[in-house]
Amino acid sequence: MRFLGDVGVTASAVGNHEFDEGYRELLRMQNGGCHPVDGCTPAGRWDGAAFDYLGANVRKESAAGPVPAVRPWTVREVDGVRVGFIGVVTKETPSVVAASGIEGLTFEDEVAAANRAARALRREGVESIVLLVHEGSDVPPTGRPDGCDLAGGPGMRIARDADPAIDAVLSGHTHAQYVCSVPDPAGNPRLYSSGSSFGRVISQVDFEVDRRTGDVVRSSLRGDNHVVTRDVPPDPATQAFVRTWKERVSEKANAPIGRIGGDITRDPSPAGETALGDVIADSQLAAMRDAGGQIAVMNPGSVRTDLVYAASGAEGDGVVTYGEAFAVQPFGNVVGAVTLTGARLDELLEQQWADGDENILQPSANLRFTIDRSRPVGDRVSGITVDGRPVDPATGYRVVANQFLLDGGDGFTVLRDGADRVLGPGDLDAFIAYFAAQGTIDPPELTRISGS
Template sequence: MTRASLTRLAVAGAAVVGVAALTMGTAAASSAPQSGKHDQKPGPSVPVRLLTINDLHGNLEPPTGSSSRILDPNGANTDTDGSLTGIAGAKYSIAGGASYLAAHLKQLRDANTLLVGAGDLIGASPLLSAAYHDEPTAALLDKLGLVTSSAGNHEFDEGIDELNRIMNGGCHPVDGCSPAGEWKGTSFDYLGANVLKEGNGDYALPPFYVKKINGVKIGFIGLVTQTTPNIVTAAGIKGLQFTEEVAAANKVSNYLAKHGVKAQVVLVHEGDNITPNQDPSSCPVVPGNGSRIAKGLDPQVDLVISGHSHQAYVCKVKDPAGQDRVYTQGSSFGRAITQIDFRVDRRTKDVIRSSVVAKNNVVTRTVTPDADTEAYIQVWKDRVATVANKPIGKITADIGNLVNNSSAATTKPETPLGDLIADAQLEATKSGGGAEIALMNPGGVRAPLTYAQSGSEGDGVVTYGEAFQVQPFNNLMQVVTLTGEQLKALLEQQIWKVDPVTGAVTHRLLQPSSSLTYTFDTTKPEGSRVSDIKINGTSVTGTQQIRVAANNFLVGGGDGFTVFTKGADLWSGPLDIDAFVAYMGAHSPVAPPATGRITLIK
């Protein structure tokens, strides 16, 4: 069996039946146990430990700023005024970094351990990894002993062919081989039971992986959020369809059970948000898509390991048979390792549910970093240093972003960095594309610009590496023509929601260039919230033709902004990172731009 045929499913020396019956026919009749079957008269059992990671995003070096902090009851730091974590008096740790991740993994491993992932291990990565198409991160995951992972939406950033190249090997078709030579591929596969090829409905990725440990088989089923087409560029998901997660997993679960694989784990790149600032091993989830999946999966599934929402939690949900099922997520950027211990009955070959114990271990930096991993990372730092350390401009003060700020900060409709990026994109698309306004998706702004030097470049100096951390996607700048009526409809697709219980705000407001102003009234019904749209101070009419700049993710309808797809006269320009670099060079020193382009009524 080969990877190409999606049936390379090693079981530590034992062969597993291929997936032909699964891919060609309908699901087998359910062999799910009745409530309590897992714990009835357990016989001799064996221990299994799962260590899980998710949403690493190629963060080989320790993340900085707010991305480095995690709430931790045992943390060495106290947020006295709430400015760091959002809650005064909270204990937290500075966490993450591959060398610390490796050190903690060594401490947590025993003879019964398997390391697995829940997606977004690569993609949206810092320059150190992204410059070489995430080969440095994929190779390190191999070194750390990863046995399998679900695909995440960011694994599709460069398309299915590139994801297959990462798994199977070969040099990049455009950029060629990295300084390490020909890429050999990974020893682990990404899984996607709900990722199908358009047209024939075949699996685009292996749907499951089976591993034997201590004489018992553990089946892993991989899923990625079905919203992937809305959050990845059109080119990234070309030729693929993403089906509903529960139905796809249950089909595979029944197949595995029919073929004797009773201990089953779902790795799903979808999760829930949480009530902010909680113990990472508690269960403060606000039920959403993650809980829907965790509760809906066939009772044969014993554990659900999630990702995507960048939160840390350890929960128990009821499966359809009324049994407790553990459901977890381990933060992001390598800041936590989820540890799940359980026993498998050798007679029934099933997980003894009452034996399952899970917790999130914070990847603190109070341990000695792993020397081999540090040496490995230094090699890649040396390789990318010439590009990363090149100064591109200066700033006069910190310029903040929307990502990972305190809960109070996220109630602002725009931020200086979001507005700055929109200004840079407008300037880069004026002459060739005739752009009049530019709009930036806040989720694409991944890190702040800080005034204090990060190395030896000096305070206020912005390097290419720092700029790349802000926008790591290499999206293409594009311009389309929208009417004034369509522009209003586009802005109406923005989201502003307040949780009635927690008061937490979820919003998706596009960051506007300085040429665009408008009012967004959250007290009015959806569809009637946007008014007083002006371009350079002049009111917009419904029939007016407006040239609107945005990255190709948005122009392709990403983040649910489908009105962009109705635009006419498409023009493509530079990469978004190049637009930002050019703007910084032309306008340095750059001060944080004043916000207020959106008048928010709430």
Template sequence: MKPSSRTRSLRSTLLAGAVAASAVLAVTAPGVQAKPKPPKPPKDQSVPVRLLALNDFHGNLEPPTGSSGRMVDEAGNTVDAGGAAYIAAWMDRMSNKNTLKVAQGDLIGATPLISAAYHDEPSVEFLGNVGITVSSVGNHEFDEGYGELKRIMKGGSHPVDGPSPAGKWKGAKYSYIGANVFLEDGTALPNLPGMEILKKIDKKRLSALVRQYGVPALPPIAVRKVNGQEIGFIGAVTETTPTIVTASGIAGLKFGGVVKSAEFGSKLLKELGVDAQVLLVHEGDNVLTGRSPDSCSTTTDPDGSAGAGTEIAAKADPEIDLILSGHSHQAYICTVKDPSGNPRLYSQGGSFGRVISQVDLKISKKTGEIDRSSVTIDNQIVTRDIPAHAKTAAFVQTWKDRVADVANKPVGSITADLTRATTPSGETTLGNLIADAQLAATKGEGGAQIALMNPGGVRADLPYEPDGGVVTYGEAFAVQPFNNLMQVVTLTGAQLDALLEQQWTASRTAVLLPSASLTYTATLANPFGERVSGIRIDGVAVDPAGTYRVAANNFLVGGGDAFSVFTQGTNLWSGPLDLDAFTAYLTANSPVAPPATDRITLG
């Protein structure tokens, strides 16, 4: 039964009295104080950001094989790594609400047939699907030329091959940036995705910066937001690009120094009021072998100088807070001092999709700057011991099925392994065979007497097993993926000698793989420029004043890999693609045995 109004009134009076009494007691009782409220914790004045970085993917949609698909982990164990379905799975695990995914170039170019057959559209689509938002260009992004790179960025079907089986290309979902790539004769900015950011800068200030640094051929910078906080990215590619890309691939372009161009990008970001700055640079260092991917195992160059990546990391504008690198296909995490003497992290994550670099940092809400003390990096190996990303696995299988008829076609056979393992002279069985194939393809109409092959253009071994020596088109393509033209030029005997001397310099050794028709002696104890002697062609001594027809791919003939003497050649003749020369030789001479590696004699 409900209480009466009289009862409720009495209870209210008693309760009010008790409250009043306790209040008096709290105030008047000696030694008794009210419990103070705990202070409010200070508001976090920073924004957390996580970057997941990938470099030198090279279109490895399928898990890479052999040594290209293995990685030494933090415990020193060698584990299988890589593959698009595992990249996607690991990125899902590593992502949070504060994540941006970035890359450092060579995402395409020098790719397996599954990607290359369709001008790398499958790889670019995958990278967009997995969430890459911005990438610097690498030298291999220029393999098919600046025009093709623009098509990859903007969209549209390939001008020769037309649309892929997936239909008209829609363009990359991520931005390519390159602050040190300029137009040779440019007066206006090209119409490319990402270039619109420069329109936000005061016209007079932008004009002044362009006059100082050059007219960008690509967007130099990109800006992204995380939780309302801006972070800026500057892109740059190795300064050696003109010497390692065919001349046609970079026609109309010039490449500035990375350090100076990074300053250009930093100033552009400052004009936009962006103080959190990250350099994505396609340049790096060599490392000591067998080390943890999280160690700082970088080594000096052969001449004792700091590696190109370390030099950039130490000299780049001090406004840049973090440097993520690529190009050398190594994994490391290092700290350098910037020009102002402050520590700055610098890292790289291997190659072929075997490592994802996880970067965690904080950006101050008040200043907009990265707190460098908050920056941490972990190189996570993309192991294959977790469930693959199902949707990505299906995507890869679709493209594998599309290219299967071409890839599985036999083109010849071999009697034993053909590899890139070098002898003391620098020769390899596979490289020598390729040189023989190139000579066979060019000695008729081109009049070639010798052929020379650059070792960096031999991209995979040809194993005898598991197919009993059968070589498929896909396997041959993996060896020679660049689709370079075979060319022949005339050199004097003196020029040929000078060309061969260029194989050894203070900073590198790059032995050109010779056809069987060329023999000579290399005395490595002699000074640079005086190491080659006894040059013979088909057993006949070369006359310094005589003329000789020399075959090589168009990359070398254009002076690639710093073999500048090639550019002195005359009477240029162009023939078949290098891959076609290779497959034709295998077909005509099968079964092919490993050739001798006695063409260069060490003195």
């Protein structure tokens, strides 16, 4: 956040991950202060973000009714012209964030909130308006940075239906890359683009403004997605910044936590099982055994990178460091357990296709099942066993998962209804403890899920 402020970021729509540690932590990141648990950083007290977090559709209750939970919009002067920036986050945030992180908040429809903010900006005399939206469209794997080959997703509805006063829509969330022109409700062309993810693409938007009206000349709108290359001279100030912070965290980041016998990756089997997902599920089950845990499941979306055998630094081949483990699970989820009957466990596994997309849960070593994608949704899972024995529909089983899943994340609402919830350690702590207990972990065979 300090770096983004230093390079001139002026506004950012909140994304779902801004709520990973809850609303109060988002306010601390915006306004400043030290972390209530971890304390201050080596740089001292955090001064707060130099840019504005925006979320016009994030609301909280008050005595007067729903009010903004974060700033809806902001205005910047660019070459003598006032430009308004509106921010909205996907209305699906409650399904992809732990419930504890958004307690007391509601997430309105993106278009309705953006339109309300646009009207407010126009009352302030602002006619040049940009919508920043943490939601977007999908593209096929062959999609080019400046192409507009969209393959679904809710972002197009927002870009098409938002108030005609909004001149451009810059999107995210789907990690896609595209530059499109779409008609607004008045039939005028509107820029709709997305700049990939992880800083791989920089979106440049150019336009002319009629200084008489203060509004964007729509025919002048041009978008260009620049692919970021590594052949530019490094910026000395940024080099120094990165070096300073790497040194500050190096002792913790470089500390070994265990070893692996080979690459443990997120590469899926034909059934959708991954070695790293399996290992994480095993680690979470081990962490909750004393709390009665019997089986564990892990959502693949929370596994963010691979563990590779080759050394990334001076630690040596096969050595896993704290920093590498953190990169795998960076969200700070808590591990917990709930009780589901065998019948409800079957319902849970059927929810791997509940939203029209496939999201295969990664099982602990003692949970086995078969999938058949040729069968109708709701009837694709069979042969469920726990510890080698067929699941009894009436028997209760203690199912372990991270809190995101236990709160119904990724559409797995069955877990939200589980009985006798008990929470345990953080997911990263469980992962590290599992390495300490195992010593060396070899890539597991991908045989826990059968079928195709």
